[in-house]
Amino acid sequence: MTASARPRPLVAGNWKMNGLKSALKEIAAMGAEFDPALKRKIDLLICPPFPLVYPAAAAAIGTRIAVGGQDCHAKESGAHTGDVSAEMLSDAGASYVIVGHSERRTDHKESDAVVNAKAQAAWRAGLTAIVCVGETKDEREVGRTLAVVKKQLRGSIPDGATAANLVVAYEPVWAIGAGLTPTAKDVEEVHAMIRAELRKIVGKDEAPLVRILYGGSVKPSNAAELMAVPDVDGALVGGASLKAADFMGIAAAYR
Numbered sequence: 001m002t003a004s005a006r007p008r009p010l011v012a013g014n015w016k017m018n019g020l021k022s023a024l025k026e027i028a029a030m031g032a033e034f035d036p037a038l039k040r041k042i043d044l045l046i047c048p049p050f051p052l053v054y055p056a057a058a059a060a061i062g063t064r065i066a067v068g069g070q071d072c073h074a075k076e077s078g079a080h081t082g083d084v085s086a087e088m089l090s091d092a093g094a095s096y097v098i099v100g101h102s103e104r105r106t107d108h109k110e111s112d113a114v115v116n117a118k119a120q121a122a123w124r125a126g127l128t129a130i131v132c133v134g135e136t137k138d139e140r141e142v143g144r145t146l147a148v149v150k151k152q153l154r155g156s157i158p159d160g161a162t163a164a165n166l167v168v169a170y171e172p173v174w175a176i177g178a179g180l181t182p183t184a185k186d187v188e189e190v191h192a193m194i195r196a197e198l199r200k201i202v203g204k205d206e207a208p209l210v211r212i213l214y215g216g217s218v219k220p221s222n223a224a225e226l227m228a229v230p231d232v233d234g235a236l237v238g239g240a241s242l243k244a245a246d247f248m249g250i251a252a253a254y255r
C-alpha cells in the first residue's frame with residue numbers, strides 16, 4: 001500500500017423518520033443522475049426508514065446506489081418488540097447500517113457500549129457499520145470536543161474493525177438540522193484526530209483507507225468546501241438527502 005492511498009468517498013443519505021412509498025421515486029431520480037463519470041469516483045448510499053429498506057433496495061437495482069438501515073439491535077432475533085436485527089436489514093437488501101447516531105444516543109439513551117454491540121451485530125450480518133460520533137454545543141463551548149469524540153471512538157468501535165467494515169461519521173450535534181456548520185479548520189482538526197485514533201484501532205496501513213464522513217447541515221452550497229477538507233472522505237446528509245436534486249448537488253462536489 002502506498003502512502004498516498006485514499007479512501008473512495010462515500011456520500012450517504014440518512015432519511016431519519018421521513019419518507020413514504022412515494023419517496024422511492026427520489027432513488028430512481030438519483031440513479032438517473034449517478035452517471036458513469038461520478039460512479040468511477042464515489043459511492044452513494046441511502047438509509048431510509050425500516051419499512052422502505054426492502055423497496056428502496058429494489059428501486060436501487062442497477063443504479064449502484066447502496067441501501068442501509070439507520071439502526072439495528074445487537075441480537076440476531078428474539079423477543080425485542082419493535083426492534084430490527086442486522087440480519088433482517090441484510091436480508092432486505094441493506095449493505096450498511098448507521099449505529100450510534102446522536103438522535104439514537106439521545107432519544108434511546110444509547111451508550112458507547114450499546115453502539116459497540118450494534119457495530120458487532122452489523123459485522124456478524126456482513127454489513128458495514130457507520131459509527132457516529134460528535135460533541136454537543138456545551139461540550140464544544142467548554143473546549144471538550146476532541147476529548148468527547150475520542151472517548152466515543154474508543155468505546156463505540158469494536159475490535160476487528162477494518163477499512164471495509166467501518167465508516168466513521170463525525171456529526172457535531174449542534175450542527176445537525178441547524179443550518180450551522182463548524183469552520184473548515186474545526187472540521188479538519190477533529191477529522192485529523194479521528195484519523196490518528198484509527199491508526200491505533202485498525203493499524204497504520206489500514207487507517208488511511210477508513211472513510212471519515214462529515215455530517216451536519218451539509219447542502220449543495222457548502223458541500224464543495226466541506227468535502228475539500230483534509231481527511232473528509234464524504235458526507236452523511238440528513239435533510240438534503242430527501243430530494244434527488246439536493247443529494248446529487250452534494251455528490252457533485254466530487255465531479
Ligand SMILES: O=C(CO)COP(=O)(O)O
Nearest residue numbers: 014176177216217238239
Ligand atoms: O444527522 C444528520 C445525518 O445523519 C445530519 O442531518 P442534517 O443534514 O439534516 O443536518
